[in-house]
Amino acid sequence: MRLSHFSTLSVLLLSLSLLCIETATGQTATIRGFVTDGGDGRPMEGVNVVVTDGSGDLVGSATDADGFYIIRRLTPGTYSFRASFIGYISVEETLTLGADQIITKNVTLNFDEANMDEVVVEGERQGGGARVTAGLQTIRPQDMELVPAPDVSADLVNYLTTLPGVVSSGDRGGQLFIRGGEPTQNLVELDGMLIYQPFHIIGFYSAFPADIVRTSDVYAGGFGAKYGGRLSSVIDVASRNGNNRRFGGAFTVAPFVSTGLLEGPLIRNKASFIVSVRESVIKQGAAKLIDEELPFEFGDAFGKLHFVLGANSQASFSAIRTHDRGVIGGTGTEIDIDDPEQQQIDWTNTALGARFIVLPSALPIFAEIKLSYSILDQEFGIIGDPNRTTDVGRFNGSADLTYFAGAAEVGWGLFLRTSTLENNLGGQFQNVTSQKEFITEAGAYIEPTFKTNSGFKINPGVRLHAFPSKGKQFLEPRLRVFYETGPHTISAASGIYHQEIVGLNDRRDAGNVYTAWTSSPLGLVPRAIHVIGGYQYSGASGIDFSAEGFYKDLKELVIPEWSAFPRFSVNVQPADGQAIGFDVRAGYEKDFFKGFLSYGWSKVDYEATGDVIPLWFESVTQEFSPAHDRRHQVSALGAVEFAGFELSTRWQYGSGLPFNESVGFDTFVLINGENDVRTDPGTLRVLYGAPYTGRLPTYHRLDVSLNKTFKLSGASATIQAGAINIYDRSNLFFLDLFTLQRTDQLPLIPSLGLKLEF
């Protein structure tokens, strides 16, 4: 069976290769290329590229996020070529194509000053919170900038938390649960580099500030065969290239972070760089504003070099480093993260990556080769002497190719990865061995896309993901289907997913996000089946609407057992689960107003199947709602421009999350026929009943920001005034059952920020 999996995929890949060779000997011509913005040299997405033959027949294509387009199966002859984008001056040319000829035609579009307003509006219409199909939403920087934040620059995570189905741990901890999945079940990549723990310790920030993001594809589930190794979702972030025409930059100061960004050409029109650095200033800023200790420190640095190697090839090199430390589950003036005795969480992501884009001269193929190395260092405990540590690293090499065959596109690829996982658990998970592991992964996928003239787009796929070092392999079928007619799109997605390398975390302790990355213990391999179905309406009147339902069937998860002993060292146990839900989104965007309203309902159930369950509950399994089972979510986002100001507001509501209730405390004495109650002092016991029977109070909050941009000579300055949690709602984050001390999410924090751009 194992061999047959490899054989099937090998035959498919071989057939593709033969098909490519066959196509190269056909009698038609192909035109392809990249479209870039004349202002900054960056790729332009959504540009219409059409060719018209002598009889007026028109064939066209739109550029993707890399600015790439391809038009195939053209009869040899003379064509009128036109590349256009609203607000930009179109490029028109006459081209003569010969038989079997593949022409690379790169285009630069220049901004049309006369249509500046139109460009802004149309450009933003590519995104929008209500535009989701088959679980996929593409988020762009302009989407992120709608969300008020205590910083002049926007951030991806701040936008993600407005989406229905995304449950955040709140302002503290940086944990996102997407449609029932755990944070460690999300695959988060930047330019193909895996980022293990990408969200900063404060909920407004991630490793992805809007200033460096080109696009972010967020699959809440049902992702295609290109992605694997994670159970729940994919956040695939592509960074933007630096400006290869002129130097520029931006600096911001605000109560939470200060940032700096520089970009410019290394070789004009050929090579560019971009460098972004952010560092938290909470201690000097926000904490002073509210006169309360905010024990958090974080920052990130990103750099990218981009080279145009030739008409047919590009290369980019990216590097990122993030750092976070703090005390998540505590508050009060006694907490000082600089105190050498203070227990705290500390983690650092480091990743390096290279990406090569190649258009082979003789083949209608878009080839992308990626190499990366990602590291996560994580500690919990006292600085310098932590009692839990995790050091993980992963090398990834992959090749993703898209072969363009008329109405069909065939994506396929290969990957090879090696991971090093080393954990010192300090006894946290008693039946998980702390050891250094080396895991190799290899595999391939094939994912054709078939389009029909009637509006159907079918995207089946299959992924073979093998772990040669463990003798395991998985064949994962995937399917994504779209039917588009006018402004209406009906979509569906389904697939099977496995996750062999898992993150273990004790969700009973909301104040600790320490996560051990290990090969799945107990001999289990968590797996999931996703089913998604949805409808989207994108009207020309500026109204977007979407409704989507989802179901995730989760098997062989690994979760901590519970213990009535007051400690967090426990065994892990197997569990199954399911997440079911739907969300409804509506967006309106016209002239000076943008609004987005969403409601999400979901229900997440886990069913623990550990050996101890029958002994405790007199049933083989114990069903419960895990800590991230938020049933109802409402998010309202509005931005309006008036009198030269931009006003952004966000209101969020979430129903209460489950927590472990107890009856109280007592003293447990083991009665075993030998023990003597006169000599055994007993042990403090927490009188938990069934897990997660309680619900925390509802969460809601209003954030507001007001921006005003001033034009200076060769530069601009933006001043932002705002406030988070403007009505000072005491949203509970964490209740210490032992001290009964509550830790709330952030209170009302006013902010004043300044951004200088040149």
Added chain:
Amino acid sequence: MRRFSTGISILLVWVLLGITFSACEENVNPFREEARYFTLFGALDMNADSQFVRVSPIRQEVDFDEGGPIDAVLTTFDLTDGSILPWTDSLFTFDDGSQGHVFFAPLRIQPGHTYRIEVERSDGIIASAETTVPALPVPVVDPVSDAGSLFITQSVRWLGVEYDPFNVETYYRFLTAPGAPFTDVAVEYDPANRSPDTANGWRIQVDLSSDKDKIIEVVPQPGNLTFMGIGMGITVLDDQFDPPGGRFDPEVLVQPGVFSNVENGFGFVGAMGRFTVEWIIPDDIVRNLGYVPPQQNP
């Protein structure tokens, strides 16, 4: 102008929303209200003249001082003969410095009697447990089965034992050298060695041959062991003295409500007794087992 008014309108909506929710805070009660007041732990001992039960109030403060006074009165009711006995509270200080209330009473519990242990608060609230003392066991030692000297076994039947006995051990006494003190070895038997006996009791199979293998592993000078005696001890338990999974694993038993027989509270109060029997093994069997009979020892 339209933009301005829209902007102001939106701002006003949010401000109104803010006023509506302003500074509100929902408290959360982490404690589930249940009619449970005390935790009781203890085992009434059939062999003892006094009984002891640890009583802890169920509280909502983690740093509760158990050394303080306790609003509890413990009384036992013998439901078989109707006698009532008030117990005395005592504050024990344990080796770790902690304190706890251990109630005691001069009480010799009677086999077959059912006792109700009640802890009553001054407001009349009661937590209670019931236990029925097991019957007195009667040991019957069967003759040795000498199956060709390779697998020598012997059965001990404990008549009157209703439930699976616990902590079953066979005791061996040896003399390893003239004038040396006796060496005692206890071999613990797992449940595979016992089975319900048809005649109202449990049969324990003593694997004399297998036991010897275990004995020579622990005796310092196993070469010339003079066999001085053999006996067996069992603990009989009441019908509820039966942990889930058959093991007294604290990681399992700590779960509230598991292995608990306390009404309006948590914990467990059972009844138990430790009983032993000694017997003699014929010299030829002793020799077959590889030991030296006692009379051969100079």
